[in-house]
Amino acid sequence: MLTVEHVTKQFQETLALNDVSFSMENGIYGLLGPNGSGKTTLMRVLTGVLAPDGGRVRYDGIDIRSLDGQYRDLLGYLPQQFAMYEDFTGEKFLRYVCDLKGIPRADARERIAESLPIVGMAGEEKKKIRKLSGGMRRRIGIAQALLNHPKILVLDEPTSGLDPSERIRLRNYLLNLSKNRIILLSTHIVADLESTAHHLLLLKKGVLTAHGAPAELLQKLSGQVFTLFCKDEELMQIQQQYVVSAISSEEGGNRVRILADNPPPGARQTPPSLEDLYLYYYGETQDA
Amino acid sequence: MGKQILWELRKSFCRRSFLILFAIAALLTTWLTLQSAQSDAENMPSWGYGKEYMDLVQQYEGRTSEEFDEIRAEQEALRAAHPEAYDCEAPGLSDQEYQERVERSFAYDSFLFFLEPPNPYISPYPFFTRTYLKENSEEIDAAFCTHPDAYGVRALQKVEEWLAAEPVRTVIPPLGNQSYVTVGLLQSTDNGIVVPLFTAFLILLLAAPIYTQEAKSDMDALLLTSRRGKRQALCAKSIAVLLSCVTLSAVLQLLQLLCYSFFFSIPWEVSFASLNDFSSYLEGAYVGLSLGQVYLIYFGLRLLGSAALGLAVMFLSSRSKNPLLPIGAGALLYLYPFLFHAVSSRPWETLAEAVEQAGKGLPELLNWLQAASIAGSQAGGFLNVWFGYYVNFFGCPIPAFLPAVLFSLLVILFALFTPGFYRRRHLGRSHKRKEASAC
Known part of the structure; x- marks a missing residue:
């Protein structure tokens, strides 16, 4: 079990994490929050890249600082903006990471061979990284995180730049992995978490505003999500009055999905989704 | 690792x-x-590595400050004896020509005694002077001062003569010139x-x-x-x-x-x-x-x-x-x-x-x-x-x-x-x- 206890991190005047506490067991944990909410900082604290100014992170009751190398052996980490070495080929880079992770050379080949198909990069490993597209680089990044069969997998926006089929493939793979691993992933694509996350963590300006199983969190929105049909001229007024999570054009008007305590006449209640939940906590603007 | x-x-x-x-x-x-x-090889003067020159060089190995003082004293005496030497500018040569000619030869070492005051940053270059100036002061005087319009050429000839040098190209490969190298x-x-x-x-x-x-x-x-x-x-x-x-x-x-x-x-x-x-x-x-x-x-x-x-x-x-x-x-x-x-x-x-x-x-x-x-x-x-x-x-x-x-x-x-x-x-x-x- 990985436990985060009252973790605080400050960068000059900015309080990036403010007394964050939660714990994680095997399963997929989705970290949600707008830009600047502290997601990456939290991940860097969890991986030991950053030391918290206050609080601590424990793994099975032991401070990760004390575990040091043993803890790093358990980790697989995909940083957010991960450029790698452009002169290396994908395979060479993975061999390098194997050496960094202390994987014996004999095993390294096997691990690389098994990780590349997972991310759909089999056959592309001889290409120089500089010649790979953003999505392919991301996939190599994910592959390196998996090389040491980590017990704790921390993925910072793993699906950004991936095409839909790759996202689905990765989601399914992570779901399989999560049976005996802790997986923490942050993403802006809420749909990635909808079908996979066992637990959600919602950060806002460094504060953990909510956490729990998606169903529990969605329960809070029960009875607050509606759909209604409106004409074009009414749309503006509805957008001003309610939090609108989706608009789709239909013949003669628009189908609008809104969050509301007091819905307008004609609105029909509908089950909440994670996007509704995101809007509920963060509003429609990034810095809400 | x-x-x-x-x-x-x-x-x-x-x-x-x-x-x-x-x-x-x-x-x-x-x-x-x-x-x-x-x-360097093309410009190397033949007399730069003649046996006599080498002997002189070896003679001053391990010299002491007392020896330097002695050499300086000799120079002072020579300069006092030949005040006209300071005026030995070559009328026929431009400054650049003069510099080029002088610097391309080890005769420059000899000239320095006549043309420049002692300078702690440019040492007295004693190798030629101690022996040669003592023994050949009159010839030097003749070469450098009585025929100032030709002293560059004559000085080179004189020095080569003194050192009985071998021809330039034939001696470069086997011996080399330590200084240039x-x-x-x-x-x-x-x-x-x-x-x-x-x-x-x-x-x-x-x-x-x-x-x-x-x-x-x-x-x-x-x-x-x-x-x-x-x-x-x-x-x-x-x-x-x-x-x-x-x-x-x-x-x-x-x-x-x-x-x-x-x-x-x-x-x-x-x-x-x-x-x-x-x-x-x-x-x-x-x-x-x-x-x-x-x-x-x-x-x-x-x-x-x-x-x-x-x-x-x-x-x-x-x-x-x-x-x-x-x-x-x-x-x-x-x-x-x-x-x-x-x-x-x-x-x-x-x-x-x-x-x-x-x-x-x-x-x-x-x-x-x-x-x-x-x-x-x-x-x-x-x-x-x-x-x-x-x-x-x-x-x-x-x-x-x-x-x-x-x-x-x-x-x-x-x-x-x-x-x-x-x-x-x-x-x-x-x-x-x-x-x-x-x-």
Whole structure:
């Protein structure tokens, strides 16, 4: 079990994490929050890249600082903006990471061979990284995180730049992995978490505003999500009055999905989704 | 650890772009050195390495300051006896022609006694004068003064006559001229400058991205979260930089040596202290050492300087995300002695002199600052692997390098802690320390 206890991190005047506490067991944990909410900082604290100014992170009751190398052996980490070495080929880079992770050379080949198909990069490993597209680089990044069969997998926006089929493939793979691993992933694509996350963590300006199983969190929105049909001229007024999570054009008007305590006449209640939940906590603007 | 070092070498030294630059630098070094050596060989006067000359050179090996004083006294007497010698300007030659003619021959050594006052920075060049001026003063007078319009040509003829020289081209390959070779190999003047310049340039390009590329690509996060990345990989960086810088410097120096070997048979066994061009810097240094031994010392010191510069730049790299910062700071460190030389109102002088001055007069602080600046420039001069004019600043023989060696070793020692600084910068203070302070 990985436990985060009252973790605080400050960068000059900015309080990036403010007394964050939660714990994680095997399963997929989705970290949600707008830009600047502290997601990456939290991940860097969890991986030991950053030391918290206050609080601590424990793994099975032991401070990760004390575990040091043993803890790093358990980790697989995909940083957010991960450029790698452009002169290396994908395979060479993975061999390098194997050496960094202390994987014996004999095993390294096997691990690389098994990780590349997972991310759909089999056959592309001889290409120089500089010649790979953003999505392919991301996939190599994910592959390196998996090389040491980590017990704790921390993925910072793993699906950004991936095409839909790759996202689905990765989601399914992570779901399989999560049976005996802790997986923490942050993403802006809420749909990635909808079908996979066992637990959600919602950060806002460094504060953990909510956490729990998606169903529990969605329960809070029960009875607050509606759909209604409106004409074009009414749309503006509805957008001003309610939090609108989706608009789709239909013949003669628009189908609008809104969050509301007091819905307008004609609105029909509908089950909440994670996007509704995101809007509920963060509003429609990034810095809400 | 071996694997990590190999990876770090692949990332820095074995980058294709760097290898191309290295190859260009090596080719340029070869080409410029060949040009220089060829030019030296063509311009070498035949009498420069005649037996008589060699005998004279050997005669003054291990000379003492008393002997210098004796020689200076002789010069003064000669100049007093021939006051007209100071007026011996060649009416038919322009200044440039005069300089070219004079500087291309060892007759210049003789001219200096007549044309220039004694100068502590340009030594008395005693080899010819002590014997020849004593015995041939009248002929010299005739050659230099009674026929001033022809003294350049006549002087050369006279000296060649005196030394019964062999023809120029036939003696160059087997014997070589220590002085020319030594200037090319050891001094920073003329084309010899290319080696330290190229070495420094390559070191800056090699060491500056060592940490900045990790920060730029966010690989630092991966390094610090992997089993061997946090310690071994960071230590491997220091070792890789050390190896790379030493290799760079060694390859370029050996290339230079190889090029000279095509034109000269380098007389490694000849006494270094007897070499004419170094007489002004020696003041008793290198007594008893051959050219080969001194070259080895220089070679080693240049490797040390290269390693120190590389590691210093690597340390700067760990503090920045932009490689331009360590490149700029490293270049400044390299060029500092020359900038100091350019802007200082006082020329090169010994630290001892500056310290002595510091105790006198009102602007004491200024003098102390000057002394500190000189010490810094000497240490910096060592760092930048450019030794020609730093041979004897501390007024001692070989141990004169001691402060500079210590400085370089300190730089290396400090830079070897870079991984620790780097981790500390990322990870901040340890929990234990924080807890202790909280308690």
